[in-house]
Amino acid sequence: DQQVKQNSPSLSVQEGRISILNCDYTNSMFDYFLWYKKYPAEGPTFLISISSIKDKNEDGRFTVFLNKSAKHLSLHIVPSQPGDSAVYFCAATLTSGTYKYIFGTGTRLKVLA
Amino acid sequence: ETGVTQSPTHLIKTRGQQVTLRCSSQSGHNTVSWYQQALGQGPQFIFQYYREEENGRGNFPPRFSGLQFPNYSSELNVNALELDDSALYLCASSFAPGGYGYTFGSGTRLTVV
Numbered sequence: 001d002q003q004v005k006q007n008s009p010s011l012s013v014q015e016g017r018i019s020i021l022n023c024d025y026t027n028s029m030f031d032y033f034l035w036y037k038k039y040p041a042e043g044p045t046f047l048i049s050i051s052s053i054k055d056k057n058e059d060g061r062f063t064v065f066l067n068k069s070a071k072h073l074s075l076h077i078v079p080s081q082p083g084d085s086a087v088y089f090c091a092a093t094l095t096s097g098t099y100k101y102i103f104g105t106g107t108r109l110k111v112l113a
Numbered sequence: 114e115t116g117v118t119q120s121p122t123h124l125i126k127t128r129g130q131q132v133t134l135r136c137s138s139q140s141g142h143n144t145v146s147w148y149q150q151a152l153g154q155g156p157q158f159i160f161q162y163y164r165e166e167e168n169g170r171g172n173f174p175p176r177f178s179g180l181q182f183p184n185y186s187s188e189l190n191v192n193a194l195e196l197d198d199s200a201l202y203l204c205a206s207s208f209a210p211g212g213y214g215y216t217f218g219s220g221t222r223l224t225v226v
Contacts, residue, residue, distance in 0.1 A: 004155070034214055043117070043203055043217030044156070089155050099210045100146070100169055103155030 003027050004092050006104035014112050019077040021107050023090035026071065030092040034101065035064060035075045038087045047088075048075070080111045115140055117206050117218035125224045126194050134189045134221045136204030144168070144210050145187040147179060150201040150220070162187055163210050191223075199225045 005024045013019045021035075031052040036044035050057040050064045050073070057064050063076045077084055087108045091101040118137045126132050138145050144163045148156035158171035162181035176192040185206070191198055201222050205215030 006155075036217075041219065043205075043219045045217070046214035049214060091155075100158040100161065100171060101148075101156075101215070103148075103157070105153065105155045 002105075003030075004090060004102045004104040006088075006090060006107050008107050009105070010108040010110070012110045012112060013080045015082055016079045019075075019080045019084065019109055019111065021075040021077075021088050021090075021109065023073045023075075023104055024071060025073075025092050025102075027092070027102075028068075028071065029094055030102075032093050032095050032099075033064070033066060033073050034091045034093075035062075036089045036091060036103075037084075038089065038106070044089060077109075080109075082111045082113050085109055085111050117204055117216050119202075119204050119218035119221050121221060122219070123222045123224075125226060128194055128196060128225055130194050131190065131192045132194060132223060134191075134202050134204075134223070136187045136189070136206075136218060138185045138187065138204075138206035139216050142206035142208055142216070143185050144207045145181055145185065146205045146207075146215060147187070147189045148203040148205065149173075150203060151197075152200070156203055159189065161210060168210055194225045196225050199223060 034049040035047040038044045066073045087106045089106045091103045146161040147159040150156040160170040161168045165181045178190045181187045201220040203220045205217045
């Protein structure tokens with residue numbers, strides 16, 4: 001049972017334009033969400049997170065939106081840069097106990113110069 | 114400040130053998146979590162260690178076991194290797210269970226033949 005889903009395996013965007021990566025989850029108990037970026041041969045790198053008490057969090061070019069009623073979150077990258085080309089994973093967790101993260105299957109973003 | 118280091122980076126084992134993977138956590142981090150990432154999938158939680166005690170476990174059989182040492186480094190042991198154990202094994206450390214985003218190592222690529 002895939003509790004966190006990223007339905008787009010890949011996305012191509014022109015440099016300078018907006019990249020929008022989507023993520024859906026099924027467990028309404030999740031209360032903390034994160035995005036990680038992964039380059040080949042490297043471990044995932046933390047990008048941005050959001051608590052369920054918020055619906056938006058910004059950090060520079062990266063903004064995460066959370067729609068709890070739709071159980072949906074998205075990551076916006078504006079403007080997209082070629083260095084953003086990577087695999088992006090969303091993850092969800094319960095902020096009690098282990099805090100184990102449930103990851104989606106990832107979206108490969110390619111930013112075209 | 115050093116990050117999370119994992120060893121070895123690559124490993125080939127035969128079905129039925131045993132393997133030990135090692136992880137040095139980031140300086141100041143007392144929590145280590147292990148994840149398995151199969152090809153084309155997101156990382157899956159194996160277990161977490163906090164101050165040398167297991168602090169939660171995912172849906173992995175008992176042949177997956179771990180240890181955390183007083184310096185907060187950690188080992189993942191897998192007995193009776195199966196072909197499906199072939200994956201990237203990621204170690205992540207944090208200031209506390211969950212923290213605000215783990216710091217991941219680059220992983221150990223295990224191939225079982």
